[in-house]
Amino acid sequence: MTNQTQSSENTFSFRQIDLRRRGRTRETIIQGFLFLCGFLSIFVTFGIIYELGKESLLFFGNQQWSSTNKPLAAAIDDQQTAFEIGTQGTAIQEEAVYRIENEVIFVETVAGTQVTAQRGYQESLAAAHREGLTLETELRPGLQEFFTGTEWAPQNGKFGILPLLNATLIVSGIAILVAVPLGLATAIYLSEYASNRARNVLKPLLEILAGVPTVVYGFFALTFMTPLLRSMLGNDVVNIYNMASAGIVIGILILPFVSTVSEDALSAVPRSLREAALSLGATKFETAVRVVVPAAFSGIAAAVILAASRAIGETMIVAIASGAGPNFTFNPFQAAETMTGHIVRISGGDMSYNSIDYNSIFAVGLMLFIMTLALNIFSQRIVRRFREIYE
Amino acid sequence: MSTLRKRREFIESEQQLAARHTKGKIWLAAFQIALLVGVLVLVVLLLTIINTSFGYSAVENEVDPENLAVNGVPLEELPQEALVEILTQNISAGLFARFESEQPVAERPAEELYDLIQEHVISPQVKESWNLVDSLTRRGEILAVIETKYPEAELKFFSWVNWDFVRSQQSSHPEIAGIRTAILGSVWTIAIAIFFSLPVGIAAAIYLQDYAPDNFINRVIQTNINNLAGVPSIIYGILGLAIFVRAFGFFTSGIAFGAADPSTANGRTIVSAGLTLGILVLPLVIINAQEAIKAVPNSLREAGFGLGATRWQTVWSHVLPNALPGVLTGSILAVSRAIGETAPLIVIGASTFIQVDPGGPFSKFTTLPAQIYQWTVRPQGAFHNIAAAASLVLLVLLLALNATAILLRNRYSRRY
Numbered sequence: 001m002t003n004q005t006q007s008s009e010n011t012f013s014f015r016q017i018d019l020r021r022r023g024r025t026r027e028t029i030i031q032g033f034l035f036l037c038g039f040l041s042i043f044v045t046f047g048i049i050y051e052l053g054k055e056s057l058l059f060f061g062n063q064q065w066s067s068t069n070k071p072l073a074a075a076i077d078d079q080q081t082a083f084e085i086g087t088q089g090t091a092i093q094e095e096a097v098y099r100i101e102n103e104v105i106f107v108e109t110v111a112g113t114q115v116t117a118q119r120g121y122q123e124s125l126a127a128a129h130r131e132g133l134t135l136e137t138e139l140r141p142g143l144q145e146f147f148t149g150t151e152w153a154p155q156n157g158k159f160g161i162l163p164l165l166n167a168t169l170i171v172s173g174i175a176i177l178v179a180v181p182l183g184l185a186t187a188i189y190l191s192e193y194a195s196n197r198a199r200n201v202l203k204p205l206l207e208i209l210a211g212v213p214t215v216v217y218g219f220f221a222l223t224f225m226t227p228l229l230r231s232m233l234g235n236d237v238v239n240i241y242n243m244a245s246a247g248i249v250i251g252i253l254i255l256p257f258v259s260t261v262s263e264d265a266l267s268a269v270p271r272s273l274r275e276a277a278l279s280l281g282a283t284k285f286e287t288a289v290r291v292v293v294p295a296a297f298s299g300i301a302a303a304v305i306l307a308a309s310r311a312i313g314e315t316m317i318v319a320i321a322s323g324a325g326p327n328f329t330f331n332p333f334q335a336a337e338t339m340t341g342h343i344v345r346i347s348g349g350d351m352s353y354n355s356i357d358y359n360s361i362f363a364v365g366l367m368l369f370i371m372t373l374a375l376n377i378f379s380q381r382i383v384r385r386f387r388e389i390y391e
Numbered sequence: 392m393s394t395l396r397k398r399r400e401f402i403e404s405e406q407q408l409a410a411r412h413t414k415g416k417i418w419l420a421a422f423q424i425a426l427l428v429g430v431l432v433l434v435v436l437l438l439t440i441i442n443t444s445f446g447y448s449a450v451e452n453e454v455d456p457e458n459l460a461v462n463g464v465p466l467e468e469l470p471q472e473a474l475v476e477i478l479t480q481n482i483s484a485g486l487f488a489r490f491e492s493e494q495p496v497a498e499r500p501a502e503e504l505y506d507l508i509q510e511h512v513i514s515p516q517v518k519e520s521w522n523l524v525d526s527l528t529r530r531g532e533i534l535a536v537i538e539t540k541y542p543e544a545e546l547k548f549f550s551w552v553n554w555d556f557v558r559s560q561q562s563s564h565p566e567i568a569g570i571r572t573a574i575l576g577s578v579w580t581i582a583i584a585i586f587f588s589l590p591v592g593i594a595a596a597i598y599l600q601d602y603a604p605d606n607f608i609n610r611v612i613q614t615n616i617n618n619l620a621g622v623p624s625i626i627y628g629i630l631g632l633a634i635f636v637r638a639f640g641f642f643t644s645g646i647a648f649g650a651a652d653p654s655t656a657n658g659r660t661i662v663s664a665g666l667t668l669g670i671l672v673l674p675l676v677i678i679n680a681q682e683a684i685k686a687v688p689n690s691l692r693e694a695g696f697g698l699g700a701t702r703w704q705t706v707w708s709h710v711l712p713n714a715l716p717g718v719l720t721g722s723i724l725a726v727s728r729a730i731g732e733t734a735p736l737i738v739i740g741a742s743t744f745i746q747v748d749p750g751g752p753f754s755k756f757t758t759l760p761a762q763i764y765q766w767t768v769r770p771q772g773a774f775h776n777i778a779a780a781a782s783l784v785l786l787v788l789l790l791a792l793n794a795t796a797i798l799l800r801n802r803y804s805r806r807y
Binding site: 024026027030031033034035037038039040041042044045047048051052055181182185186188189190193202205206208209211212213214215216217218219220222223224252255256259283284285286289306309310312313314315316319320340343344347348353361362365368369372373376377380 | 411412414415418419421422423424425426428429430432433435436439440443590591592594595597598599602603609611612614615616617618619621622623624625626627628629630632633634637670673674677701702703727728730731732733734737738740760763764767768775778779782785786789793
């Protein structure tokens, strides 16, 4: 109340109004707090990238040992750098790391059965070993093996992610094959043909499909879709756990996603374009497919890509219906574990934090994160790049 | 001559026109069928769950409850002392010693003793169960199967979802297993998720909508939130496992607060699960709240500023009250997504078999969807029945929440 005028008996005096900008502590604190809440999302992203990255590095730095069945021909003491090995077992490579009991050695040269090696390698303790102990070879997940190996069993030194990736792609591919035609057709019908009343009833009805928890879909896949497929195609063709059933049900899950977003894109196309096409003698169908759909292309493409990203990240349906255990197969009626299914199965039990299993779920998770993020960014790009702007 | 040719062309094009219209009609039918498939699947999904939630079962009791009746008084009405007697006589010494070490049997209340007798003495076993459609249409065949395969068994019509099912604890016998522990676990985790994500999410939305100038960092925040909304939920589970369960295990296990036994406790607790779900729904809460705040017309803000209110005063007394119904609706939708989430909780470590009700934020837990998952992956048929029954409960719960959200929106939404 600084700008109140005060009057005395004969003179008017005005109190000075300070018009300079003043710091408002309360406002600043509140604004700071609000900013922090917004900024928290950046922390979450960094948290995801940091944790996935850190544990994945541990995964790729992980050392496992597997026996070569190559025995020591004679006992050695803790100093000896040249020694003799037996003839059985797999051949020893030069310039490679091996392990005898708890000691790691670096083999320099191999001449027949004569080996020279550096002892006590990699900070291990050089010790005496008795005759007949076998050499163990090093298994380390390399990037090349990770992307090209066709077997995934980290406990046994098999680090190829292809079986998991392949299953993920097949399941998502089936889901897309189900969801895109159905979703797009639904969107065209709702946007171009349906009356307002029908649309107001049908749209929420379809959206219920997106609100059903995925674990319930998993139950549905296992107890309805799989028996249906088996009765149609035969029990010997379709496994109890199979990718097709999971894929079809994921397709149903993402159907409303495709149809709602596509319908929004189609509805955003201005009436004038439809009227122009109709006045040139095009039928309603031709208008819809040749004019409206191409005009809404960017929105539809974004919807499909986002749906694909959801299908890749979908977990419970595949964990329940598509089977446990990695399996490198292209047959959709076989059981195969996807990346998400693998993470759930491995982490479902009690596992120790420094095991290869624990690290492996982060490596798989990082792969999953990169794939979905790339798809999401790609879809945003498409929207920005190809959007047609109408008045 | 030339007119004739023109005429023929005209006729041809009329045929073409008919063909084009036919094509249009065929495609329209295809579009309608696509829509119908979507609606049909929804119906089939619901029917499958209902179909599995009810039906006949062949139940075989180890001991007939009628044999346990004392002097014609049925088991349910026996006094506590008689129940102690029955329990002592009918279970092995080892099992009795275990119960005794947990809590002296003679001091336990009658209901608890009755439950123990149900589980360990009568020990009913579902030999086979049939779904609703089969139960209604093939009663004769079912009776024949029971007579030949399980002569000891009794045919009972089960409504797997019932009040006892909601009220009882988890059990290894499907016909007496219930979802109380799971529901309580869900309530606890969701409460923590809401407690964390609602204030933070709404504050972030206010910042982005009313405070943030259009500069690089704010654009990054906005893009980042949109991207986070598309990250698969299982990734949040992995994040929660690494951060809440492992890194902050000292706090989330309750050891730091003296709430848990340091030798056995670990971070796989309600508070870890709740915080993980909170982070999971945070982007959704922010985006929904932003939409609601965006819908408040600028004139209201300008009126506030015009009267000399500060930005926060304007937001607090004008923008927020007007955006509140929208914010609440969006938040309820986000929360209903959190309720159905399963994968991150499995990764965090929702326990497979837990019979003790969660007593606080540092308890072990299971949630309703996690429970459905555990039952679904079991091979025995009767577990599928209770998985369906639990799904039915979950769906009803979600439907109620969504209906509330829609009612809120319709009741309080204003158009400017």
